[in-house]
Amino acid sequence: MRVLSGIQPTGRFHWGNYFGAIRQYIALQNEDEAYYFIANLHALTTIRERDVLRRNTLEAAMDLLALGLDPQKATLFVQSDVPEVSELSWILMTITSRGRLERCHAFKEKKSKGLPADMGLFTYPVLMAADILAYDSNWVPVGEDQVQHIEVCRDLAKAFNHRYGEAFVVPEARLLPHAARVPGTDGEKMSKSYNNTIEVFEDVKAMRKKVMRIETDSRPMEEPKAPEGDHLFQLCSLFVDAEKRESLADLYRRGGFGYGQVKKMLADEAESFFAAAREKRAELEAHPERVTEILADGATRARRKARAVLDRVQEACGL
Numbered sequence: 001m002r003v004l005s006g007i008q009p010t011g012r013f014h015w016g017n018y019f020g021a022i023r024q025y026i027a028l029q030n031e032d033e034a035y036y037f038i039a040n041l042h043a044l045t046t047i048r049e050r051d052v053l054r055r056n057t058l059e060a061a062m063d064l065l066a067l068g069l070d071p072q073k074a075t076l077f078v079q080s081d082v083p084e085v086s087e088l089s090w091i092l093m094t095i096t097s098r099g100r101l102e103r104c105h106a107f108k109e110k111k112s113k114g115l116p117a118d119m120g121l122f123t124y125p126v127l128m129a130a131d132i133l134a135y136d137s138n139w140v141p142v143g144e145d146q147v148q149h150i151e152v153c154r155d156l157a158k159a160f161n162h163r164y165g166e167a168f169v170v171p172e173a174r175l176l177p178h179a180a181r182v183p184g185t186d187g188e189k190m191s192k193s194y195n196n197t198i199e200v201f202e203d204v205k206a207m208r209k210k211v212m213r214i215e216t217d218s219r220p221m222e223e224p225k226a227p228e229g230d231h232l233f234q235l236c237s238l239f240v241d242a243e244k245r246e247s248l249a250d251l252y253r254r255g256g257f258g259y260g261q262v263k264k265m266l267a268d269e270a271e272s273f274f275a276a277a278r279e280k281r282a283e284l285e286a287h288p289e290r291v292t293e294i295l296a297d298g299a300t301r302a303r304r305k306a307r308a309v310l311d312r313v314q315e316a317c318g319l
């Protein structure tokens, strides 16, 4: 079975991205044939500065590799390095109804806020369908926000197959486990848009500072507290084993501790949790040519597959 997912290079990855998605992608590389790509064509709908897009794309690749994505096991590539996808996107566009796209949430949201929405944003789900269908993907691991887009993809694949014969593999969404909804420094969902993130490869000092500034309530030290529902506790839980987690929960229930003490523990744990990845990241940073090579190799493999699928599709529809 082939799994495929795309990651937008919209900035440095934060803890939410790692525990909510990237960690699962990396785990899947051992289970299935995995294709992962940096969705720079999609990012073009929001990042308008050439150098930023270019740098983010390379950095996203470095981050994924440093975090354990193994190019021997998974195929890692950049979306725009497979131009077949763009042609496929056009072909799919010709069978996409306008109403279907008008109901997609990314576009709907922008429109309802009166923000300018271009055709890139409007047709975003069609390009995403092409991404998936181009590699005969069976499973698409995504967060809940992307499920609607996978539905569009499935519908387009079925509509094409119905009209022209079985040309596409109809994929299925594989929802990433919900358990790891990572809270941000203010207790809300960690997200770039809320300015409450802690980045995976943040400078250690800056990371520690952000941890020490995590918002907490002002209950006195003596008071026992429920660990469940406490975002500082939830953040700690991401980094420690079951035993440490239990003893921290006990500490909460007993009371008589300061949040500062817990924050210090969180900072220490986070620092050592990512220490090896940080080292690997520095090594890649010093040798960007290695990363470029990995991406080129990934693109070659991905293109081979996409070419075969596009041939099949062109043949089916008379191009």
Ligand code: ADP
Pocket: 008, 010, 016, 017, 018, 019, 020, 021, 142, 143, 144, 180, 181, 182, 183, 184, 189, 190, 191, 192, 193
């Ligand atoms: P952001 O909200 O910061 O813009 P993205 O929407 O780019 O993050 O998320 C990329 C991936 O990371 C998605 O698969 C999403 O489900 C996951 N993710 C983002 N934030 C969190 C979070 N706080 N908890 C769990 N998963 C998250």
Ligand code: TRP
Pocket: 004, 005, 006, 007, 008, 039, 042, 127, 128, 131, 132, 140, 141, 142, 146
């Ligand atoms: N839209 C996805 C996101 O923002 C990224 C993406 C692009 C993607 N193409 C894809 C995900 C294909 C899965 C499959 O997270």
